[in-house]
Amino acid sequence: MIHEGRGQPQPAHTTDFARADESDPARLNERGCQSSHAAPIYVEGNLWGALALAHVGDEPPAEGSEQRLARFSELVAQAIANADARAQLAASRARLVEASDAERRRLERNLHDGAQQRLHALSVTMGLAHKSLPGDPFQAHGLIGNAREELTAALAELRELARGIHPAVLTDRGLPDALDGLAQRAPLPVELQTVPGKRLPESIEVAAYYLVSEALVNVAKYAHASSARVSVGRHGDHVIVEVADDGIGGADLHRGSGLRGLSDRIDGLGGTLNVESPLRRGTTIRATIPYRHGG
Numbered sequence: 001m002i003h004e005g006r007g008q009p010q011p012a013h014t015t016d017f018a019r020a021d022e023s024d025p026a027r028l029n030e031r032g033c034q035s036s037h038a039a040p041i042y043v044e045g046n047l048w049g050a051l052a053l054a055h056v057g058d059e060p061p062a063e064g065s066e067q068r069l070a071r072f073s074e075l076v077a078q079a080i081a082n083a084d085a086r087a088q089l090a091a092s093r094a095r096l097v098e099a100s101d102a103e104r105r106r107l108e109r110n111l112h113d114g115a116q117q118r119l120h121a122l123s124v125t126m127g128l129a130h131k132s133l134p135g136d137p138f139q140a141h142g143l144i145g146n147a148r149e150e151l152t153a154a155l156a157e158l159r160e161l162a163r164g165i166h167p168a169v170l171t172d173r174g175l176p177d178a179l180d181g182l183a184q185r186a187p188l189p190v191e192l193q194t195v196p197g198k199r200l201p202e203s204i205e206v207a208a209y210y211l212v213s214e215a216l217v218n219v220a221k222y223a224h225a226s227s228a229r230v231s232v233g234r235h236g237d238h239v240i241v242e243v244a245d246d247g248i249g250g251a252d253l254h255r256g257s258g259l260r261g262l263s264d265r266i267d268g269l270g271g272t273l274n275v276e277s278p279l280r281r282g283t284t285i286r287a288t289i290p291y292r293h294g295g
Contacts, residue, residue, distance in 0.1 A: 037066050039073035043080050051076065118154035122147050167209060175205045179212055179230060186216050186228070193231040200239060204289055207269060208232050208241045211262050215243035215285050218259070223247025223283060238271075239291050244284040251277035251285075259285075 037053040051073045053065065129143035170178040176195040183190035199205070212230055219228050225247030232241050253259050253275045263273040271289035 037061065037069050039066070039069045041073050041077045041080070043077050043084070048077065048080060115154045115157045118150050118157065122150040122154065125150060170205060170209055174199055175208060175232065178205075178209050179232070182209075182213055182216060183230065187220050188225060189227045190216065191227065191229045193229055195230075195232045196234055200234075201292060203269060204239050204291070207265055207271075207287070207289060208239070210265065211241050211273075211285070211287055212243055214259070214262055218251070219243075219245045219247065219283075222251070223249075225282070234291060237291050239289045241287040241289070242284060244282060246282045249277045249279045249281050249283055251275055251283045262287075 039051050041048045041050060051069060053061075053069055125143050125147040129140045129147065132143060133140040167178055167181075169181055176192075176197065179192055179195055183192055200208070212232075216228060216230075219225050223245045225245035228243060228245040230243050232239065251259075253263060253273065259273075259275065266273045266287045266289060269289050271287055273285070273287045275283065275285050277283040
């Protein structure tokens with residue numbers, strides 16, 4: 001038996017097993033149990049289980065048994081919470097490693113299939129132009145023109161790759177211009193409601209940029225939304241980044257690597273990422289990040 005008190009069940013003591021229908025109390029009664037104590041185990045505010053202590057014999061339970069059992073249940077709850085936190089941290093680190101490896105492979109593939117191939121073609125074209133120059137300057141001129149086009153395309157691909165690693169506009173012009181660029185490239189109307197004019201710590205600006213970028217990609221792919229809203233604001237000791245849309249809802253933080261990767265990034269900064277996505281009522285993704293000057 002566990003009594004209710006102060007909003008949560010409290011340790012309790014019982015001596016009545018005569019009407020026990022459940023298997024465990026019935027077995028205790030058969031073994032001569034005269035009384036028992038029970039204490040709930042709460043993990044992060046949720047009832048995880050309970051500890052029970054049965055007393056057999058005619059001697060009454062030792063004084064303070066309930067209090068000692070309650071304290072022990074608190075220790076068990078803390079141990080469970082710590083184990084769960086370690087497991088979540090290990091999983092988060094594993095996902096970060098996997099994401100890093102996947103990103104490295106993507107960059108290698110894009111470099112090999114894109115810019116590297118163009119630069120190789122450029123080298124071949126310049127070699128042909130060099131051979132043609134003494135005997136056929138006109139052909140050499142045409143080859144040099146082709147080489148310039150190859151070089152222009154290779155530079156564009158390299159800039160695109162660099163933007164994926166770290167957008168230059170974020171470093172050079174700050175978060176407002178970087179987010180404005182994302183809004184302009186989005187396939188649906190995006191309203192930038194609030195963005196701090198003052199520079200934030202680089203780690204926060206990078207996290208905010210990629211959060212908005214990934215969220216807008218998800219909106220375009222899955223939300224069936226007509227518009228989206230973006231806001232970034234300093235609230236006391238935290239920076240809050242929010243992306244909301246008017247789509248179909250039903251988004252899940254635990255499905256898909258994109259949002260999970262963002263959650264790991266925010267968690268690495270000591271923050272939290274929450275998703276509110278009721279069906280047919282849109283989705284709001286909100287990151288709360290501790291503000292550390294120069295972080």
